Amino acid sequence: MREVLAVVFREYLIRRTSPTWLFFDLAVPLLYLLMFGVAFDKALGHGLRIGDAVVPYNAFFLSGVLSMSSFGSAMNQSYGFFVDRDNGIFYEFLTYPMTRGQFLFGKILFQCLMAVVQCFLTIAAGTLILHIEIRWELLLFVFAGMTVGTAGWFFFLAIVAFRIRRNDTFNTVINVAYFVLMFLSSMFYPLDQVPSWLRAIAWVNPLTWQTDALRFLTIGLGSFSSFVLQVLGFGAFLALSFWFAVRTLQKAV
Amino acid sequence: MQNVTSVEMENGKEILRLMRTDHPKQALDFSLMSGAAIEVHDLVKTYQKRHHKPVKAVRGLSFTVRRGEIFGLLGPNGAGKTTTIKILTTLLAPTSGSARVFGQDVVADPLGVRKNICVVIQENAIELYLSVCNNLRTFGRFHGLTGRQIDGQIDRVSDLFGLREYLNEKGMDLSGGLKRRVQVAKTFMVEKPIVFLDEATTGMDAFNKRRTIDAIKEESRKGRTIVLTTHVLDEAEELCDSVAIMNHGRIIARGSVEDVKSMSLRLLYLTLSLAAVSDDLLRAIHIRNPIAVDIKDTTIEVTVREATEALDVLAAVRQTGLLRHFEITSASLEDVFLQLVDTKESAS
Numbered sequence: 082m083r084e085v086l087a088v089v090f091r092e093y094l095i096r097r098t099s100p101t102w103l104f105f106d107l108a109v110p111l112l113y114l115l116m117f118g119v120a121f122d123k124a125l126g127h128g129l130r131i132g133d134a135v136v137p138y139n140a141f142f143l144s145g146v147l148s149m150s151s152f153g154s155a156m157n158q159s160y161g162f163f164v165d166r167d168n169g170i171f172y173e174f175l176t177y178p179m180t181r182g183q184f185l186f187g188k189i190l191f192q193c194l195m196a197v198v199q200c201f202l203t204i205a206a207g208t209l210i211l212h213i214e215i216r217w218e219l220l221l222f223v224f225a226g227m228t229v230g231t232a233g234w235f236f237f238l239a240i241v242a243f244r245i246r247r248n249d250t251f252n253t254v255i256n257v258a259y260f261v262l263m264f265l266s267s268m269f270y271p272l273d274q275v276p277s278w279l280r281a282i283a284w285v286n287p288l289t290w291q292t293d294a295l296r297f298l299t300i301g302l303g304s305f306s307s308f309v310l311q312v313l314g315f316g317a318f319l320a321l322s323f324w325f326a327v328r329t330l331q332k333a334v
Numbered sequence: 335m336q337n338v339t340s341v342e343m344e345n346g347k348e349i350l351r352l353m354r355t356d357h358p359k360q361a362l363d364f365s366l367m368s369g370a371a372i373e374v375h376d377l378v379k380t381y382q383k384r385h386h387k388p389v390k391a392v393r394g395l396s397f398t399v400r401r402g403e404i405f406g407l408l409g410p411n412g413a414g415k416t417t418t419i420k421i422l423t424t425l426l427a428p429t430s431g432s433a434r435v436f437g438q439d440v441v442a443d444p445l446g447v448r449k450n451i452c453v454v455i456q457e458n459a460i461e462l463y464l465s466v467c468n469n470l471r472t473f474g475r476f477h478g479l480t481g482r483q484i485d486g487q488i489d490r491v492s493d494l495f496g497l498r499e500y501l502n503e504k505g506m507d508l509s510g511g512l513k514r515r516v517q518v519a520k521t522f523m524v525e526k527p528i529v530f531l532d533e534a535t536t537g538m539d540a541f542n543k544r545r546t547i548d549a550i551k552e553e554s555r556k557g558r559t560i561v562l563t564t565h566v567l568d569e570a571e572e573l574c575d576s577v578a579i580m581n582h583g584r585i586i587a588r589g590s591v592e593d594v595k596s597m598s599l600r601l602l603y604l605t606l607s608l609a610a611v612s613d614d615l616l617r618a619i620h621i622r623n624p625i626a627v628d629i630k631d632t633t634i635e636v637t638v639r640e641a642t643e644a645l646d647v648l649a650a651v652r653q654t655g656l657l658r659h660f661e662i663t664s665a666s667l668e669d670v671f672l673q674l675v676d677t678k679e680s681a682s
Contacts (some may be wrong), residue, residue: 087475091461094472098463098504168505169457173517176423176453177476180445331427 084179088187089194092329095161096195098128100287105157106195110150111203115210118142124212131271141213143203144295145268146284148288150199151227152262154257155234158192162242163251181330185323196231197224204299226298230291234320237287243329262288267296287318340594369437371528372399372422377431378581379417391417393456393583394431397575404550404560406570408667409505409580410675414487415563418580419532422561423453436527452521453476456532460513462506466497469505469516470523477524487523494549496542510537518546522543522553531562535569547573551669567668577667581675597668601625604636604644606651607659618650 096103120126122138129136164170174184202225207213236257245251263269265279266288272280283289290311297308361576379392392414399405407415413620420426422435424444432439438446438682446467461469467488474484492498495515505513514537521529531550550573553562564570570577571591577592579587587594608615624647626637638644644662651657 083478084476088470091472092474094468095461095463168462169455169459170461172425172455172457173453173459174476175425176448176451178445178449178478229569318640 084177085182085187085190085291087179088184089191092188092191096191102157106154107199110146110153110199111206113149114142114203114207115259116137118146119211125142129271131273131302134302135209135298137213139207140213140300141271141296141302142269143207143213144292144299147200147223147227147293147295147299148230148266148268149263151164151196151230151291152205152234152288154192154196154199154231156239156259158188158235159238159242160251160255161188162239163248175330182323182325185236185239185326185330189232192235193228193231196227200224200227213300215299216301223295225297226291229315229319230295233287233291233319233322236319236326239326240322240329243332250264262286267292288316290315290318308330369401370398370434371401371403372397372405372561373432373434374398374418374422375432377418377421377433378429379414379421379426380429386422391583392421392428395580395583395585397568397585399559399561401559402554403575404554404562404573406574406577407561407563407580408567408570408577408671409563413580415580415582416532417564417583419453419456419461419530419561419563422447422477423451423455423530424448425455450526451528451530452524452526453530454518454521454532454534456536458513458537459517460505460508463504465502465504466516467501470520473520474523477526479524484523487493491519491522494522495545498661511539511542515540515542515546519547522549525556526558528559528561531560533563533565535564535566543569567671571667579671579675585671586675591667595664595667601664602638602641602644603648603663604638605661605663606634606636606648606657608632608634608651609658610656612654612656614653615651615656618654619647622647622650 096106118139121142125138127135128138129141131141162171165174175181177184179187204215204220204223208215241254241258242251245254265282266286267283268288270291273282275283293303294308294311294315297303297305354560362662374395374397377392377395381389381391391550392534393459395414395418404431406602407418409415417426421428421440423435424440427441432441434440436450438450441612461472464472470488470491471484474487475669478530479487488501492501495518497516497519498513500508500516508516514534515620518534534550535546538546547569550560554573560573562570562573574591576590577588577594578585609632611629613632614626616629619634622638624636624638626635628637636644636647638647641662648660648662649658651660
């Protein structure tokens with residue numbers, strides 16, 4: 082655990098020196114909710130009809146924003162590998178007395194803490210400013226969902242970061258992937274009203290699983306059985322990503 | 335070239351100076367432990383990239399490093415030194431062969447290896463956004479030091495490497511040499527039995543290079559095993575108990591510095607500073623059949639095979655009354671290195 086905490090301490094020191102990074106980590110998704118969410122909420126008027134229920138767009142979009150912040154945090158953290166590689170410190174880390182898994186775990190533990198803080202801020206803003214009705218009794222599960230989600234995406238993106246050597250290539254790949262994954266998921270709109278080909282793709286997108294699971298936990302939309310299925314699916318995605326990330330890290334020099 | 339003896343004429347008196355200093359080791363903890371610090375057997379590393387021909391960086395390397403010694407891995411660029419260091423520090427897996435560091439196998443137990451080593455990698459490795467103090471602090475934490483121990487070690491290495499005035503400077507604001515100093519200083523914060531220094535003094539000015547060399551000697555006296563690679567052969571000659579010269583992924587010479595130097599042609603160089611160069615003096619030198627005579631103004635360098643020949647020439651020159659100062663030097667590690675690498679290149 083000492084090794085993991087040393088990584089967390091190092092990440093904390095780095096973030097402390099960079100207010101812009103901190104701003105990105107904590108505020109960007111929140112602003113997304115307040116600007117994009119509010120605008121769409123007004124545009125749609127009476128909200129979204131999903132099955133028999135009518136859901137205000139802001140409430141629907143909240144879990145999308147949480148997923149977005151998970152993905153954004155993970156993207157930020159995986160980009161840190163490039164900064165570390167440019168500084169040379171990345172290779173030195175690999176000679177420190179810790180396993181590759183501890184190194185990755187320390188990095189993600191810090192980012193998960195950030196994601197939970199971000200989640201709390203977003204939910205607080207959603208409740209206080211946008212009057213979204215939250216299932217407060219499940220808040221801890223929402224935090225857990227954020228943690229698992231951020232970890233899953235971090236390990237997945239870390240694989241990309243280890244395999245790609247060029248900063249500009251990484252940025253292009255990640256931004257395109259982000260764009261595609263976001264719009265081929267349930268983040269912005271309900272899937273039962275989209276073309277069947279898009280729905281089919283969205284159903285195998287882990288971002289959909291995470292978003293829908295968080296939606297179930299925050300506003301109660303969806304069934305328990307699909308929630309369990311999505312949690313299991315994302316769990317498998319997380320485990321697989323972690324395994325590949327450690328393997329890729331072992332060959333990253 | 336390394337000075338063996340130097341004799342100066344001062345007010346008619348000859349002053350003999352021994353230029354070489356010895357640094358006998360104090361037998362301490364790590365060196366007292368039995369066994370080799372590093373054992374490498376038939377190590378091979380081939381880089382295989384898609385659509386590229388495989389590159390054999392290390393070809394069947396075998397060597398042993400004793401505990402407590404300073405071992406120098408020397409060789410020209412691309413010889414395979416850094417690849418070897420990367421394998422020994424668990425950054426790279428070998429293609430075949432085995433390597434054990436402090437008894438731990440680098441493939442089977444990489445963590446066990448890493449627990450016993452500290453590494454200065456070839457690249458500059460510093461946290462650019464953190465202050466020097468926080469760079470040292472994070473390193474200490476990674477290596478298991480507690481808060482108070484870290485503060486103590488920061489104090490110690492700041493003085494040892496002259497970093498005190500830079501403690502609050504960010505890594506990004508430091509010069510290249512200073513970054514390297516911080517990198518080296520970090521490794522001296524923790525007491526690991528084996529230290530790997532890959533071109534550790536690169537980019538340092540002469541003053542800080544000296545500081546670093548002195549610090550390495552000091553750590554070696556404590557019994558730590560130090561493995562270094564360097565292009566600066568004077569440095570290796572001063573520091574190393576034993577060396578291995580690599581070329582094209584193989585060891586072409588191995589032994590103590592003196593052993594390796596003895597692989598040269600055993601030439602001696604007699605440098606004479608004179609009041610003037612006369613025909614009589616040149617005749618007196620040439621009559622003794624030296625291998626070469628090189629004249630630059632009033633300085634003559636005479637190359638001979640044996641010490642007796644050198645003394646013979648010296649006696650003849652003294653008799654002319656023109657001698658002001660002389661030096662006898664033997665082949666340096668650099669001479670031998672160039673000779674060996676050149677010979678092997680020609681052979682291949």
